[in-house]
Amino acid sequence: MLPCSASTRAAVTGAGLEPSGRQPDGVPFLTHPPPTSDGGSAVPARTPLDDERDHLAASRAALRAMRSDVEALDISDVTANWVNAEVLASEIAARIRSLADLAGTPLFFGRLDYEESLDEDGESGHRFYIGRRHVHDASGDPMVIDWRAPVSQPFYRASKRDPLGVALRRRFGYEGGDLTAYEDEHLTDPAEAATGSALLQREIERPRVGPMRDIVATIQPEQDEIVRAGLGGTVCVQGAPGTGKTAVGLHRVAYLLYTHRERLARSGTLVIGPNRSFLRYIEQVLPALGEMEVKQATVDELVARVEVRGADGAEAARIKGDARMAEVLRRAVRSGVRMPSEPVMVVRGSRRWRVPAHELEEIVRELASRDLRYGSAREALPQRVAHAVLVRMEQAGEAPDDRVQNAVARTPAVKAVVKECWPQVDPAKLVLRLLSDADFLAEQAEGILTPDEQKAILWERPPRSVKSARWSPADAVLVDEAHDLVERTGSLGHVVLDEAQDLSPMQYRAVGRRCSTGSATILGDIAQGTTPWATESWAAALAHLGKGRAGEAVIEELTQGFRVPRDVIAYASRLLPAIAPELNEATSIRESAGSLAIGRVARDDLDEAVVLACRTALENEGSIGLIAADARVPALAAALAAGGLSHLAPGDETSREARLTLVPASLAKGLEYDHVVLDEPAAVVSGEPDERTGLRRLYVALTRAVSGLAVVHAAPLPGPLAD
Structure with missing residues (x-):
């Protein structure tokens, strides 16, 4: 574990407190002196920790x-109608929910004292407490600053090399919602050497029970740069496990x-995950941050x-998921467009107006040549004929006037032209x-898919109707593409x-299509691709996403691991040369090497050995x-x-009745x-269509x-792990 910094020790002892040693994870706790020999307790002097607890209570x-x-x-008389009243009531209800005080969640986790504001007594006039949400007192003065505010940024990025004007950064330790410790870094003091944060390590290594939690107190500089990237561009993050x-x-x-609350409130935001189990696992993170x-x-x-x-089988799914299918669908959607064979005759009162077939053909061809949605072009056609x-x-x-044009566009003769063409x-x-x-x-x-590829995606037994068809997930994507073409x-x-x-x-x-006029954050790891069509490069993925133009997206790589212990990630990384040789191996900042046990048993004893391993882990x-x-x-x-x-299924980790989850390898991605x-x-490897995909699935399982990590096996380990 990282040592407690000199400034932390000074803060502890100078307050009349003693470090009580360390918890199992090595974090110093601040405690009162022990009871006196006569059975009473010495009354400790007031400490900085007491002041911080007072600020937390306030x-x-x-x-x-x-x-x-x-x-x-009271909004009973402030709206013009019931619709506005309902909207306002909904917004107020959302505001009330966002101001909930989560008892087990620290309200603030850090403090910044700026250098230029320290007076001769060392007190700061510009002191900011950094927390999950903004809190102000009755006068409107801030008591806690939202971690997203610009003034909070130095909490994540300031360093001894570049203190960003911060003289002191204080981190707080909590048990549940109770403030128990603090740790100081004097960033502008040349006498204090840069050391790691014990509280930061403790938070990173705190046991994971229940759904995923936020990392707002432990965001690292390289992560903060991605978090605070502007809304205008798309960010693609290649991140190793953990x-x-x-x-x-x-x-x-x-x-x-x-x-950008007002802008995104109008246009909306969406988080897309691989499955419902994963979404249930992460669903509490944003509410904990007030969203x-x-x-x-x-x-x-x-x-x-x-x-x-x-x-679908693997080959059919691969072909249906190929980008070439977009052009096949575009052709199919436009395949019904026909050139007119007869002129159109429109009767208005006692007069008849004739538009010859060649002119109608020019209108149809012009619309067909434009990059318009099929439905939009179909709506424009009667207006173009009416204009003629x-x-x-x-x-x-x-x-x-325009009313006459609209009336002509609705005549049976024009409607017949639209229906035909x-x-x-x-x-x-x-x-x-x-x-x-x-x-x-x-x-x-023709010219896009080979005859064999066409045969691979054809249904053996054509359904009679849309409702009776046994649509596959890949088919549904094709329907969505066709819908967008229309x-x-x-x-x-x-x-x-x-x-x-x-x-x-x-x-x-x-x-x-869902962010064609907006931006995106793309998260993934090439080495964890386990589908037959898995992404081979982020540049290609961004192009398919519609964000591949120069300057429209940036690709960032995260290689510093916070979750997976050193020994475990090193063991799993043996697979990288076989599954993603172009990627850098992740390095763990965890002080704990973690436990890694690999045991081979007889085939008949495998189930019993796995149950024993689970019992030991519990x-x-x-x-x-x-x-x-x-x-x-x-x-x-x-x-x-x-x-x-007793055990849970993935996504049910919010239950406290059991701590053991039985996870199919296909659902392990993203969980921890x-x-x-x-x-x-x-068996994990052989359960996939090919060895490379199987080794990638195994890489995912190893890095949860x-x-x-305890590996129990009866069959020989896959090649890269056999040594």
Whole structure:
């Protein structure tokens, strides 16, 4: 563990307190002197810790007062109608929720004293307490500064080399919501050597029980740069396991909402995760930061225009997810456009107005050549035909206006032209035909997909209707693409896409449509790509997303690990040359090397040995994850039950009834547990379509541990791990 800094020791002893030694994690606690020999207790002098506790109590009281003030607002006579009243009431309710005092969550976690404000007694006139939200007193003076405010930035970035005007940075230690310790860094004192933070290490290594928590007190400089990047551009984060990329993405959302609240309130924000278990795991992070209204969804939920009841083989899914399918769909959507064969005759009163077929053809061809949505062009066609009629009316000496043009556009003759030349398209029915009709697919995919690829994506048994079709997740993405070709998809202000390395090009396009006029934060790790279409480069992914133009996006790499212990990440990194040789190996800043145990047992004893490993892991504090190949999960569930060990399913970690979670390897991505028991690595690898994908799945499973990893196997370990 990192040593307590000299300034911390000085603060402790100078306050009349003594370090009580260290907890198991090595963090100094500030305690009162021991009782006197006569059984009484010496009355300690007032300490800086007492002052900080007073400020915490006063800040909590001020927060309660802020909430009471909002609750007391009378809006009965301030709105013009009931609609405005409902909107205002909703906003007030959201404000009340955001001012909730979470008893177990520290209200502030740091303090900054600026150098230029220190007087001769060392007291600061510019002292700022940094916390999760802004708190002010009855006079409006700040008691706690929101961590996202510009004045809070030096808390994360100031250093001995560049103190940014900060003379003293103080970190606070908590147990639950109670302030128990503090630690000082005098950034401008040349006599004090730069040392690591024991409180920071303690927070990083604190046991993980329940859902994911925020990292607002432990954000590192390289993470803070990403969190505070501007709204205008897209940021892509390549992060090794345990580097905090998910937390960085969520804190970036909170920062952007703070900085651009009005803009994002109008346009909206969205967090996209790989599955519902993952979203349940992270769902408490943003509320803990005071952000209650951010929506969350999976990619499958994003494109849910048809009911998904089927599944594709790996090859069919790969082809359907290929970006070439976008051009096939574009052709299919436009395949129904026909050139007119007859002139149109419009009757207005006693006169008839004729537009010849060649002129109609020019109108249709011009619309077809423009980059318009199919539906928008279809809506424009009757107006263009009507305009041609109005030109003839004006040439005849009449003076028609817009109302006449609209009336002409609605005449049966013009409607018949539109129906003939630009028929309506139902996206789901179009994709159904494309995947059912070999001739139609061959016509639209000519020169794009090979005959074998076309055969691979055709349904063996064509369904009778859209409702009876057994749509696969990849089919749903195609329907979403076709829908966008017909009618533009609405865009949000900002989208966070996590575990992005597993998306297909067509899925990237689906996400990109949701932020076509906004920006995005893309989070992932190439080495953890486990789908047949997994991303091979972030440049290609950004291009599919629609953010690949020069200067539109930046790619950042996080390699400093905070979650995975040194020995565990080093062991898992043996796989990198085989799965992602271009990536840098992650380094852990954890002082604890972590525990790593690898044991081979007889095949008949495997289940019993895994249960024993889980039982041993439960002797430690924190959460336990038993990760296994999906096919092994039922057998292990039965073995745990027989052994009397209750367990949870992924995403149910909010329950306190059990600390052990049985995790299928396919759902392990993005999750973390204090101790991981990994069952049969060879089965994890063989459960995937190919060895490289299997080794990537194994890499994910190996890097879920926060404190310890136990590998139990009967079959030989995969090659890179065998030594």
